[in-house]
Amino acid sequence: MLQGGSEGFGNDVQINASSGTQDIDAGSLSVSGGSGGTNNFAFIRAQSAPQTIHAGELTMQAGTGGTSNFAGIFGADQTVTVDGNATISGGASLSTPVLGGGALIGGATSLPTDLTLTVGGNLTLNGGAIPGSGASLGASNAGVQPTEIHVQVGGDFSMNPGTGTGTRVGAAPGNSLGGEIDIQANGRIYLGSAGPDVDAVIRTRDGVTLTAQQITQDPDAKIEASSLSVHTQQGASLTGNNSVDAFNGTNDWFGDVALRNASPLLTMTSVQNFGGGLSVQQIGDLLVNGQVISGPQTIDVSGGLTLQPGISGSALLLATFGSQYVEAGAGGITLRAGDSGSGNQASLIQASSD
Numbered sequence: 001m002l003q004g005g006s007e008g009f010g011n012d013v014q015i016n017a018s019s020g021t022q023d024i025d026a027g028s029l030s031v032s033g034g035s036g037g038t039n040n041f042a043f044i045r046a047q048s049a050p051q052t053i054h055a056g057e058l059t060m061q062a063g064t065g066g067t068s069n070f071a072g073i074f075g076a077d078q079t080v081t082v083d084g085n086a087t088i089s090g091g092a093s094l095s096t097p098v099l100g101g102g103a104l105i106g107g108a109t110s111l112p113t114d115l116t117l118t119v120g121g122n123l124t125l126n127g128g129a130i131p132g133s134g135a136s137l138g139a140s141n142a143g144v145q146p147t148e149i150h151v152q153v154g155g156d157f158s159m160n161p162g163t164g165t166g167t168r169v170g171a172a173p174g175n176s177l178g179g180e181i182d183i184q185a186n187g188r189i190y191l192g193s194a195g196p197d198v199d200a201v202i203r204t205r206d207g208v209t210l211t212a213q214q215i216t217q218d219p220d221a222k223i224e225a226s227s228l229s230v231h232t233q234q235g236a237s238l239t240g241n242n243s244v245d246a247f248n249g250t251n252d253w254f255g256d257v258a259l260r261n262a263s264p265l266l267t268m269t270s271v272q273n274f275g276g277g278l279s280v281q282q283i284g285d286l287l288v289n290g291q292v293i294s295g296p297q298t299i300d301v302s303g304g305l306t307l308q309p310g311i312s313g314s315a316l317l318l319a320t321f322g323s324q325y326v327e328a329g330a331g332g333i334t335l336r337a338g339d340s341g342s343g344n345q346a347s348l349i350q351a352s353s354d
Contacts (some may be wrong), residue, residue, distance in 0.1 A: 002032065003030075004042045008037045015042075016047070019048055021052070023053075027056045031073065031233050032062075045072070045074040053244050070093065074111070077085075086122075088104075088136075103135045106140070108140060113146070116173075117150070122155040122187070147177070157189045162194070168203065170203040179204050182208075199241075203222070205315065207229065209229045211231045213234050214231045220240060221241070222241045234250065249271050256278070261281070269290060272293070290310065295322045309345065316345070
């Protein structure tokens with residue numbers, strides 16, 4: 001157990017490898033910031049080489065008071081494996097421009113993030129009580145670094161809001177650089193919110209891939225990325241404040257797929273949902289350049305809707321059962337066939353109706 005002090009200044013605890021690799025194996029690992037004072041933080045860090053951590057259970061708790069009493073597992077290149085459950089919780093410690101007050105697995109201020117996190121049970125991120133004291137995977141609040149993050153969860157992955165701040169995977173606001181983010185859960189993925197700025201955020205300038213039985217997102221939660229790919233068995237409800245440039249999705253069994261998005265142009269290349277419906281609300285223009293096939297469809301675009309195939313194949317919106325409702329704004333609806341090859345069609349099709 002690593003536990004920061006409860007009062008005073010600089011009563012911190014750390015396991016710090018200034019050079020060389022660092023390997024840690026623990027039956028149960030707990031890292032907690034102090035409940036009061038200043039700079040009473042707790043962290044594990046490898047400064048210049050890969051770090052490998054294995055634990056039966058993992059608990060991280062940001063300080064419940066004071067200033068800069070964060071809890072961290074830091075490294076530019078990390079592999080963290082937890083056999084059971086992992087819980088990372090924000091607190092109520094004030095942050096400063098230099099040091100945060102939350103709980104973080106990822107790169108420190110000057111380090112990129114290359115994180116592989118494997119959890120056998122449930123992975124839970126809990127927000128904090130005040131701004132700057134949340135729970136995160138990725139770059140620090142002040143870090144302007146790439147975030148390459150791969151998460152594998154045996155159970156559920158939950159990003160729960162706190163009362164004053166939320167949770168994050170990827171880059172901090174305004175500091176987003178590249179790096180792929182891939183999250184796979186055998187259970188569900190939940191992105192929660194309790195209002196604006198008290199929300200779950202997944203952020204990168206590159207791609208986000210989410211794979212789970214089911215994905216749900218509260219209204220103020222966000223995914224900000226160049227592309228978003230989802231693969232579910234029981235539906236995906238992504239109806240928060242998302243901003244992505246490209247979307248594709250597959251749902252294998254039953255349930256609907258829903259996306260709410262705001263960007264100048266959203267491109268959909270492939271959506272397959274034979275067991276449920278599809279709802280897309282796009283604030284901006286929408287380009288469909290592949291096959292979008294589902295049950296009942298509702299496509300609502302504030303700008304223009306264009307169906308135009310790529311280099312090969314067709315571009316279509318196909319409702320295999322149920323109704324099909326398509327509405328576009330001032331840009332209207334444009335169907336444009338391909339310019340080369342053969343069979344490069346653009347189609348709006350309602351195959352059957354109730």
